[in-house]
Amino acid sequence: MAWNVKPEELLQYDYKVPSKNWMDVPPEFHPGNWCYPGKPEIVNYLNDATHGKFPHAHQWVPTDEDWKLPENWREIVKKAFSERLDKYRSFKVFMDICVRCGACADKCHFYIGGGDPKNMPVLRAELLRSIYRGEFTLAGKLLGKLAGARKLEEDVIKEWFLYFYQCTECRRCSLFCPYGIDTAEITMMAREILHELGLNINWILEPAANSNRTGNHMGIQPHAYYDMMQFMVDDIEDITGVKVNCPVNEKGHEVLFITPSGDIFADPGTYTYMGYLMLFHEIGLDYTWSTYASEGGNFGLFTSDSMMKKLNAKMYAEAKRLGVKYIIGGECGHMWRVINQYMDTMNGPSPLETPVSPITGTRFENAASTGMIHITEFTADLMKHNKLKLDPSRNDHLRVTFHDSCNPARAMGLLDEPRYVIKNVCNNFFEMPEDTIREKTFCCAGGSGLNTDEFMEMRMRGGLPRGNALRYVQEKHDVNMLATICAIDRATLPPLANYWAPGVDVTGVHELVANALVMDGEKKRETNLRGEDLPNVE
């Protein structure tokens, strides 16, 4: 990692604004504040897969003067803009009704940690709105700058690329806006328009392409996926003495389980993956995994509605093929944004039934139509009915806090279920300050497909609010473990914690569950899933 600015250097910024009008401040690209462009072959693959939704693949670099835009780029932008105004009421209304009160300004983690005024959500939206006024409103056409309108120049496109890939679509600003203007919605539109010019980032497109072909973002092929699972089964046996059941691509089970592929691919997600295997084995769940639908996450959400739909469609297709009654979804943030707010609409009507827990008989009426429930909804219910034997003292060396991921918090409202689960398996649980959790939670600064290493400066800046809150509980309560229910969080929070609150580690919730889970026929547990000695073992 080439980027190595120290925290004290990164903190040399303020919230002062330039004396110049923001329209006269050109976008500035420097290492650490932008992501690498999409590779032409990947863009072309997706363009074929989507029948032309990713046109104009070309080689370009943001730091170059010439971005090699297509000849008629202005027409393309205007057409794409106006199509989306007609397709999305949200977009149209949000273009019109902002009063620039500034309530959202200091709610963005990138603004808080960087001070660039164009990271104020209001100004981020103005980047688009100024063009909207200039192109689509009479006042803007007549009065120009006086009406807050500007001309569509190449610099505007560059600015869009810079700032709409400095938004993690976390929606924190939307919570504080008196009209609920949602920057995520605006960022999505802007990114869709940029795709039409062949401008995209590789960190989003390559996973999307992988997911389309191999079933998951990481590009893990079925046999390799199955191998990795076998490894985990062996590891679990070494630690617990129990050989867990590991059904894959099997027909005729009651439940299909889908989790983000980040969980099988890298630590600490892998321990959470082991946790799922152990829990389902222990309760004797009649279920299967799938290699074809081996990705809960959906990088399509960060590209366009049709890409999101295409990737998400696998879930129902596979559920149908395998003949399951319902789906349980693993710990993942944006995956749940898609499932909770888009899936049924895009790919329904669902072939599934209202989920009923085979262990407790609880009917999940809140998922009656979609037929898909969150694993913490499922596990919390098991715990409430005392269906699990737990020994929370095995987690006594951990002092745990919980990070609410943006999407479960602000696009779902899954707040108390994970907390209930954690409190059942940990004796030491502490909350971060209330303005930084639950619906007011701060992003990890790597959401919406920006969790790439070349973006590290912005990630650490955007990570300041979360890091700061973490540091606070670390100093106050000796917190040493940050629990989270999101695979991107599990990838982005370790470097963030390391930077802002060194000494705090990151875990998934079901890793904590698995460590506390007393399994039938287990040997004396001496280590946790990470191979570390358990506390209080004589």
Place this chain on the structure above:
Amino acid sequence: MNALYSLFLVFALILIALLGAGAMGMHTLFGVIIPYLAIALFFAGIVTKVIGWAKSPVPFRIPTTGGQQLSHGWIKHDKYDNPTTGWQVFVRMVLEVLFFRSLFRNLAVQRFGSTEDGVDMKVRYASAKWLWLFALIFHYSFLIVFVRHFRLFTNPVPAFLTGIEWADGFLQLGAPTLYITDATLVLGVTLLLFRRVLLPQVRYISQVADFFPLFLILSVACSGILLRFFAKTDVMSIKEITMGLFSFNPPAAMPEVGVVFYVHLFLVCVLLAYFPMSKLMHMGGVFLSPTRNLANNNRAKRHINPWNDPTVKAHSYTDYENEFREKMIEAGLPVEKTLEQAETEAQ
């Protein structure tokens, strides 16, 4: 700069009214034609705008959830910040529209500590309810002032209007009695203006279109106060004009009411005509905001997207297995077709 532009713009408007209705005596133009035109523009503009919004569908149900979802019976559901029924959405909207619920949440970021502390440089969040308070003062004052004006269009004046007037003037200061909302309206606008000018970040994002409505409303309020307390205008003559306008039967010869009335009326007309094409449309837009007016019940009830594209399909399992069949069989994974079957089919 933008603030000054807006101020000059409002001065220019006042000057137009002074010259037109005052010096040049164009009473019918300023007392009849312009008001009718402004009201027509106001309604036509609003209807056009709202229909324009409504024509675009709501493809997805995307409420911003501000609290705990409806889950197990033993987990407390945050009904009004995360609504699941129409009634709960209605309450959420009421809280939003009448009490500015979201603004009430507002926080302000502060940095403290010093860089010498290195990593210990901290941010904290202080409650920041000023904007909420200013906005509330302003909007409610404006509403009551607006409602009070209906005494000019009604005969006899309904009891609730007299009630409002009585309550609004209960301080019994001065003669004619000072209305509290006259003062608080001016106060509210002034506070919002000061906030916009004095906070560097807010000033940075402010446009002419942000200052202009504030100055315009301020000038409307001030000319109204001038009319009532200082210009001592004959209210009966004004009522004759307003009742005439309202019954589409304007007086043939305008009674003598003084130039301040025309200035006040003209500024109101400009506000009405400007309203639909400005940010003031947030009044209508807030009701159509998909992140606030929708229930978070997507998993329980299917939402339909009118332009959902049925041609967008997943990369099929068949294509997937065709690509990886050999490796899957080798790894011991179940397949739909053996290698032989696939072979035969391919021929």
